[in-house]
Amino acid sequence: MDIGEIARRSGVSRSTVSYALSGKRPVSKETRQRIQAVIDELGYRPNAVARALKEGRTRTIGLVIPPASRRLTDLQLGFVASVVDAAARVDLDVLLSPSGGEHDRSFERVVAGRRVDGVIVMEIRLEDDRVTRLRQTGLPFVGIGRTGRPEEMSWVDVDYEMLISRCVHHLADLGHRRIALVNRSAELVASGYGPGHRAQAGFLHTVAERHLEGVQTCCADDAQSGVACVERLLDEHPGLTAIATINEAAIPGMYRALSEAGLTVPDDFSIAGVSAQHWAENLHPPLTAADVPTDELGAHAVEMLIQRIADPDTTHRHLLVAPPISLRGTTGPARARDPLS
Amino acid sequence: MDIGEIARRSGVSRSTVSYALSGKRPVSKETRQRIQAVIDELGYRPNAVARALKEGRTRTIGLVIPPASRRLTDLQLGFVASVVDAAARVDLDVLLSPSGGEHDRSFERVVAGRRVDGVIVMEIRLEDDRVTRLRQTGLPFVGIGRTGRPEEMSWVDVDYEMLISRCVHHLADLGHRRIALVNRSAELVASGYGPGHRAQAGFLHTVAERHLEGVQTCCADDAQSGVACVERLLDEHPGLTAIATINEAAIPGMYRALSEAGLTVPDDFSIAGVSAQHWAENLHPPLTAADVPTDELGAHAVEMLIQRIADPDTTHRHLLVAPPISLRGTTGPARARDPLS
DNA sequence: TTGTAAGCGTTATCAT
DNA sequence: ATGATAACGCTTACAA
Numbered sequence: 001m002d003i004g005e006i007a008r009r010s011g012v013s014r015s016t017v018s019y020a021l022s023g024k025r026p027v028s029k030e031t032r033q034r035i036q037a038v039i040d041e042l043g044y045r046p047n048a049v050a051r052a053l054k055e056g057r058t059r060t061i062g063l064v065i066p067p068a069s070r071r072l073t074d075l076q077l078g079f080v081a082s083v084v085d086a087a088a089r090v091d092l093d094v095l096l097s098p099s100g101g102e103h104d105r106s107f108e109r110v111v112a113g114r115r116v117d118g119v120i121v122m123e124i125r126l127e128d129d130r131v132t133r134l135r136q137t138g139l140p141f142v143g144i145g146r147t148g149r150p151e152e153m154s155w156v157d158v159d160y161e162m163l164i165s166r167c168v169h170h171l172a173d174l175g176h177r178r179i180a181l182v183n184r185s186a187e188l189v190a191s192g193y194g195p196g197h198r199a200q201a202g203f204l205h206t207v208a209e210r211h212l213e214g215v216q217t218c219c220a221d222d223a224q225s226g227v228a229c230v231e232r233l234l235d236e237h238p239g240l241t242a243i244a245t246i247n248e249a250a251i252p253g254m255y256r257a258l259s260e261a262g263l264t265v266p267d268d269f270s271i272a273g274v275s276a277q278h279w280a281e282n283l284h285p286p287l288t289a290a291d292v293p294t295d296e297l298g299a300h301a302v303e304m305l306i307q308r309i310a311d312p313d314t315t316h317r318h319l320l321v322a323p324p325i326s327l328r329g330t331t332g333p334a335r336a337r338d339p340l341s
Numbered sequence: 342m343d344i345g346e347i348a349r350r351s352g353v354s355r356s357t358v359s360y361a362l363s364g365k366r367p368v369s370k371e372t373r374q375r376i377q378a379v380i381d382e383l384g385y386r387p388n389a390v391a392r393a394l395k396e397g398r399t400r401t402i403g404l405v406i407p408p409a410s411r412r413l414t415d416l417q418l419g420f421v422a423s424v425v426d427a428a429a430r431v432d433l434d435v436l437l438s439p440s441g442g443e444h445d446r447s448f449e450r451v452v453a454g455r456r457v458d459g460v461i462v463m464e465i466r467l468e469d470d471r472v473t474r475l476r477q478t479g480l481p482f483v484g485i486g487r488t489g490r491p492e493e494m495s496w497v498d499v500d501y502e503m504l505i506s507r508c509v510h511h512l513a514d515l516g517h518r519r520i521a522l523v524n525r526s527a528e529l530v531a532s533g534y535g536p537g538h539r540a541q542a543g544f545l546h547t548v549a550e551r552h553l554e555g556v557q558t559c560c561a562d563d564a565q566s567g568v569a570c571v572e573r574l575l576d577e578h579p580g581l582t583a584i585a586t587i588n589e590a591a592i593p594g595m596y597r598a599l600s601e602a603g604l605t606v607p608d609d610f611s612i613a614g615v616s617a618q619h620w621a622e623n624l625h626p627p628l629t630a631a632d633v634p635t636d637e638l639g640a641h642a643v644e645m646l647i648q649r650i651a652d653p654d655t656t657h658r659h660l661l662v663a664p665p666i667s668l669r670g671t672t673g674p675a676r677a678r679d680p681l682s
Numbered sequence: 683t684t685g686t687a688a689g690c691g692t693t694a695t696c697a698t
Numbered sequence: 699a700t701g702a703t704a705a706c707g708c709t710t711a712c713a714a
Contacts, residue, residue, distance in 0.1 A: 002691055013701045018693060025694095028699060043477070048454030049399060050691035052390045053706050060436070060456075068422040068429070071619070077418065081409040088409070088439050088447050093456065095401070096435045098425055106429050113389030115401075115434065136384070223623045252623060278412070282564045282593060343707055354685045359709060366710090369683060391707035394690050 006044050010035045021046065060093045061305060062116040064107060064130060066123050068098045073221055073249045074279045075292055076122060079144050082298025083120055090306065099130065111137055118305045120144060124155070126192040140308035142301045145194055150318065154304050156297045159322040160195040160246055160274065161202035163290045166325055167244040167272040168206040168214075170288075174242075175334035176270060178213045180233050182226075182245035182254070186218035199246045199274075215240070219250045226253020227260075234261050241334045242270040248279055251287065266332035272325065285329030293323055347385050351376045362387065401434045402646060403457040405448060405471060407464050409439045414562055414590050415620045416633055417463060420485050423639025424461055431647065440471065452478055459646045461485060465496070467533040481649035483642045486535055491659065495645050497638045500663040501536040501587055501615060502543035504631045507666055508585035508613040509547040509555075511629075515583075516675035517611060519554045521574050523567075523586035523595070527559035540587045540615075556581070560591045567594020568601075575602055582675045583611040589620055592628065607673035613666065626670030634664055 007014040012031055019025045020035045027035075038044075052058040063083055066072060072080070087094050095116055099107035100123060107130060110116055117140070121130055124145035131153060134141045143155035150157075164181065171179050181203040183189055189196035200216060207214030215237055219229040229250060233240055234257070243254065254271060263269045265285060273280070277291035300319050307314060348355040353372055360366045361376045368376075379385075393399040404424055407413060413421070428435050436457055440448035441464060448471060451457055458481070462471055465486035472494060475482045484496035491498075505522065512520050522544040524530055530537035541557060548555030556578055560570040570591060574581055575598070584595065595612065604610045606626060614621070618632035641660050648655060 003693095004691080014692085015694075015702080016700060019700090022693080026699070031699080043453075045449070045453035047394075047691050048450065048456045049390060049393045050706090051693075053388075053394050053690090053708090054692045054694085056706070058390060068425040071422070072418075077413075081412070084409040084437055084439055091446060091450070093447065093450060094437045096425055096437060098429055105432060106434065108386070109389065109432070109434060112384075112386035115389045222619075252625065256625060278563075284593065284597060344709095345707080355708080356686080356710075357684060360684090363709080367683070372683085388707055391690090392709075394692090394706090395708045395710085397690070 001042055001044055003044075003046065006035065006038050006042065009038045009042075057117045057309075058115060059091070060095050060116045061087055061302070062095045062097050062110045062119040064097045064099050064110075064119060064121040066098070066100050071221070071249075074276045075248060075294060078276045078292070078294030079122060079298050082295045083302055085295075086299040086302040090302070092302075092306075104130070107133070111139055114139075118142070118309045120301050120305055124194060126194050126197060128192075138312070140305060140312050142305045142308065144297060144301055146318075147194070148192075151316065154308060154316045154318065156301045156304070156319040157321075158195065158274065158292050158297070159198075159320050161198040162322040163274050163325075164199040164202035164244055164246065165206040166290070166322075167274075168203060168210065168212070170272055170325060170331065171242045171244065171270055171334075172206075172210040172212055174270065174331060176212075176242040177334070178215075178237060178239040179207065179242045179244060180237065180240055181214065181216040182229060182233075182243055182247050182250060183216060183218045184247050185220045185225075189218055195246060203244065213239070219247050221247060221249040223250065223253035223256070226250030227257040228253075230254045230257035231261070234258075234263075241268075242272070242331075245271065245273040248273065248275040251275075251283060255283070266330050268335060270331040270334070272331050277326075280326065280328060288325065288328045288331040290323045290325045293321060297321065342383055342385055344385075344387065347376065347379050347383065350379045350383075398458045398650075399456060400432070401436050401457045402428055402643070403436045403438050403451045403460040405438045405440050405451075405460060405462040407439070407441050412562070412590075415617045416589060416635060419617045419633070419635030420463060420639050423636045424485075424643055426636075427640040427643040431643070433643075433647075445471070448474070452480055455480075459483070459650045461642050461646055465535060467535050467538060469533075479653070481646060481653050483646045483649065485638060485642055487659075488535070489533075492657065495649060495657045495659065497642045497645070497660040497662075499536065499615065499633050499638070500539075500661050502539040503663040504615050504666075505540045505543035505585055505587065506547040507631065507663075508615075509544060509551065509553070511613055511666060511672065512583045512585065512611055512675075513547075513551040513553055515611065515672060517553075517583040518675070519556075519578060519580040520548065520583045520585060521578065521581055522555065522557040523570060523574075523584055523588050523591060524557060524559045525588050526561045526566075530559055536587060544585065554580070560588050562588060562590040564591065564594035564597070567591030568598040569594075571595045571598035572602070575599075575604075582609075583613070583672075586612065586614040589614065589616040592616075592624060596624070606671050609676060611672040611675070613672050618667075621667065621669060629666065629669045629672040631664045631666045634662060638662065 020027045097106045097110045119141040122144045124143045126148035146155040273289045275289040280287040280289040361368045438447045438451045460482040465484045467489035487496040614630040616630040621628040621630040
């Protein structure tokens with residue numbers, strides 16, 4: 001059943017049906033009602049594909065997520081949820097593209113095949129092939145995260161440099177002198193993952209500024225790795241009393257390793273991080289952390305994208321958030337660790 | 342730039358370009374190379390929308406998820422990931438539709454607008470409007486979950502009835518006599534959520550069979566509710582020594598409430614559940630649970646859907662899994678609780 | 683081996 | 699107020 005069918009049955013032309021539906025030109029009340037009756041009877045709905053072809057837009061946005069095979073972190077999930085939610089609110093559909101690996105067939109399909117009006121890209125690297133490709137095609141896009149030349153694109157991002165710096169300051173204020181940064185996975189950081197590098201930068205300059213002893217390490221995004229990471233840290237750096245981290249997925253493991261080493265948090269050891277709010281709250285003990293407002297960021301990304309789709313030549317907009325650190329249960333005054341315990 | 346542009350520049354007709362691309366009819370080596378050169382130079386990619394209109398299929402499947410606003414459980418996330426993954430593997434894109442609430446505009450758009458070739462629906466109720474609607478439209482679909490008349494549709498599902506029954510048997514074998522079932526939220530169950538009802542059925546008949554004292558309760562899908570739920574349970578049923586549950590999101594809260602009540606797991610209290618494997622493993626202590634193979638289920642759902650798309654009239658297929666219970670750290674021999682402690 | 687042309691279901695520009 | 703008709707970009711009979 002197509003628009004022609006409706007036209008025939010209501011005794012009007014196809015254009016009249018189209019106009020009755022869109023309201024873009026006046027249609028007499030009687031014909032409109034007659035058409036509507038037929039539509040209701042047959043349950044007709046315009047074919048979105050045909051409309052997209054004709055109109056040159058799909059009313060769909062692409063969301064480029066990390067490959068689904070490796071589990072997404074809670075923060076990433078928060079972004080996905082908020083983008084989907086914000087898009088649904090303005091009647092946009094979301095096409096998922098799990099990309100970032102090598103042969104991004106899905107990415108190419110979505111982007112080069114013009115299946116979408118614009119794209120939101122997650123987990124951006126300082127040098128990012130997908131961004132390069134998007135720029136080539138001219139398809140409007142917004143990053144959740146930014147490249148090394150951030151002026152040249154629209155993005156929303158978390159100010160990891162600032163946040164880690166604040167964490168370190170906070171820990172230093174509590175008297176901690178030996179502090180570790182637990183970063184995301186080594187591969188991710190090596191591949192130029194922005195937050196990893198910026199967290200590192202924030203860590204280094206604050207450690208220097210406060211004359212602390214800083215050690216940084218990478219850790220894969222899971223609890224087991226968190227355990228191994230902290231065990232190694234405690235072993236190699238007996239004087240360590242605190243951790244700052246952007247690796248939320250590893251935190252439960254850190255807790256475990258600490259407690260198995262006989263250390264209580266926050267009495268013997270402090271942890272401060274960057275995380276999704278509900279995640280931080282639901283940990284036990286609840287994590288002292290900067291709560292990333294994923295909802296706000298995702299909604300803004302969608303809004304920016306819509307604007308770029310409407311007018312691709314507007315100047316780029318940026319949103320960098322540095323939420324305050326919420327004091328919860330994992331940071332306290334430094335207490336010297338007995339290297340033999 | 343369209344296929345006509347490529348045709349012009351290579352001095353052939355548009356159909357030749359199309360055939361050179363699809364290989365559906367032989368094209369001489371020279372012309373093919375000439376065409377390919379032009380394509381490479383201009384970076385041409387066929388417009389997926391036009392192709393979809395012509396071919397009558399979109400090479401896209403819809404995935405109907407619970408509204409993104411209320412957080413998805415780990416199990417749900419596991420399904421989403423595995424569907425996206427399985428679809429990507431066979432070059433299908435996934436269009437997300439957060440539906441199930443009241444105003445399912447997104448669902449209507451996707452389904453009635455024929456934006457997809459088929460749909461996978463999550464969180465199916467015993468009576469499900471979306472299933473009814475899909476049946477009306479004739480669009481191929483597969484459920485992750487099943488309605489009250491499961492023969493009439495294709496689905497994959499977890500045998501919650503069997504699994505909860507096994508949990509209860511396991512706990513009974515360990516000597517527990519007073520056992521609670523912690524279900525999903527009251528609204529969900531009231532709305533006819535299949536797993537909730539089937540878990541209940543399994544619980545009731547096994548409790549009867551083993552002559553146990555069973556109490557069932559609902560609990561929202563979050564840690565806080567888990568705390569409240571267990572507090573109430575301990576308060577109202579002093580003899581309770583074990584819980585069986587399908588509410589994974591509430592488990593961290595249950596742990597907390599138990600430990601705050603001075604009860605250790607599994608020495609004083611046992612818990613057995615149904616959950617995603619990594620979730621069960623990463624809890625502390627790791628949860629004795631039936632590990633739902635989300636990967637297998639998601640992949641099967643996609644495979645079934647592809648088959649139904651290819652031949653909408655094949656008989657319905659079903660996959661009901663009842664993974665074994667993995668013994669981990671949360672179940673042990675019953676020990677009488679001191680009602681005054 | 684290649685070209686011509688119809689048609690997928692819309693929307694929108696002309697007419698009337 | 700309404701109708702005829704030309705696109706949108708592609709695939710695929712049907713011809714040559």
